[in-house]
Amino acid sequence: MAFEPRYPIETKRLRLRPFNRGDVDAVFAYRKREDVARHLFDGPMTHQTATEVVGLRAGQFTLAAEGDKMFLAVDLxxxxxxxxxxxxxxRDAVSRQGEIGYIFNPLHHGHGYATEATRVLLGLGFEDLGLHRIYAxxxxANTASWHVMERLGMRREAHFREHAFFKGGWDEELVYAILEDEWRAMQPG
Ligand SMILES: CC(C)(COP(=O)(O)OP(=O)(O)OC[C@H]1O[C@@H](n2cnc3c(N)ncnc32)[C@H](O)[C@@H]1OP(=O)(O)O)[C@@H](O)C(=O)NCCC(=O)NCCS
Incomplete structure (x- = not known):
């Protein structure tokens, strides 16, 4: 049976919900930027690519099987x-492993929104999907990204030195993770 949270999911300052076609311009506004794309697999997007990506993501809000991806739009x-x-x-149904990610418009960096939104995904993953470990x-060099992981209580597990050639140079990759027990120990009450 597919795992589908009740949308929208509200936090103190944010609403998380499935993408819809009305999101294209807002997504293009940040995905067209070189500074946003610097550490992403994709390069800066054209409006056409942003339209295609939003169209795809509009259908990716449930998890039914290993390998499925859930992408949620975040509204202030x-x-x-x-x-x-x-x-x-x-990522793995037998070993109950999941991976999280986040991309925010630079106009809204520096307010804790990425941390606040991603914390929801840890709750969904552990509480509702029954995951054992979530990694990112x-x-x-993406200091802002691993700072989010540390604010969420994730541990640095690995630093892969020059593990891949990426965008014209050797890539250094960090892996952070948190186990269900560690996450539960952080919950209030
Ligand atoms: C990664 C990314 C989402 C991080 O964004 P961010 O704004 O730094 O992260 P947050 O939204 O959690 O905000 C944290 C900052 O807000 C500050 N802040 C202000 N009010 C806050 C609050 N109420 N709660 C928490 N933090 C708050 C924090 O001190 C922190 O500032 P600092 O970076 O100067 O220490 C952003 O850099 C990004 O979108 N990058 C491009 C895409 C990308 O690389 N994604 C990751 C791929 S692995």
């Missing part, structure tokens, strides 16, 4: 604006 509640996206990938990967 006040003033209302679509400010970024978070993702949860069901980023370039070692």
């Amino acid at each position: 509640a006040d003033p209302h604006a679509m400010i970024g996206e978070v993702s949860l990938i069901w 990967r980023c370039a070692a």
Whole structure:
């Protein structure tokens, strides 16, 4: 049976919901930027690519089988604006492993929104999907990204030195993770 959270999911300042075709311009506004794409697999997007990606993501809000990807649009509640996206990938059903990711519009960096939105995914993954371990990967040079992971209580598990040639140079990759027990120990009450 597919795992489908009840949408929207509300936090103190944000709403997480499935993508819809009305998100194209907001997504293009940040995915066209070189500074946003620097550490992502994709390069800066054209409007056409952003349209295709949003069309694909509009159908990716449930997890039914290993390998499925959930992408959620993140709205700032006040003033209302679509400010970024978070993702949860069901990597392994037998070993109950998941991977999270996040991309936010630089106009809305520096307020803790990425941390607040991604924390929701840890709750969904452990509480609702029954995952045992959730990990995230980023370039070692992507300080803002691994700071999010550390704010979420994830541990640095690996630093892969020059493990791949990426965008014209050797890539350094960090892996962070958190186990279900560690996450439960952090919950209030
Ligand atoms: C990775 C990314 C999402 C991090 O964004 P961010 O704004 O730094 O992260 P947060 O939203 O959690 O905000 C944290 C910052 O807000 C500050 N902040 C302000 N109010 C806060 C609050 N109420 N709660 C938490 N943090 C708050 C924190 O101190 C921190 O500032 P600092 O970086 O100066 O220490 C962003 O850099 C990005 O989108 N990058 C491009 C895409 C990308 O590389 N994604 C990751 C691929 S692995």
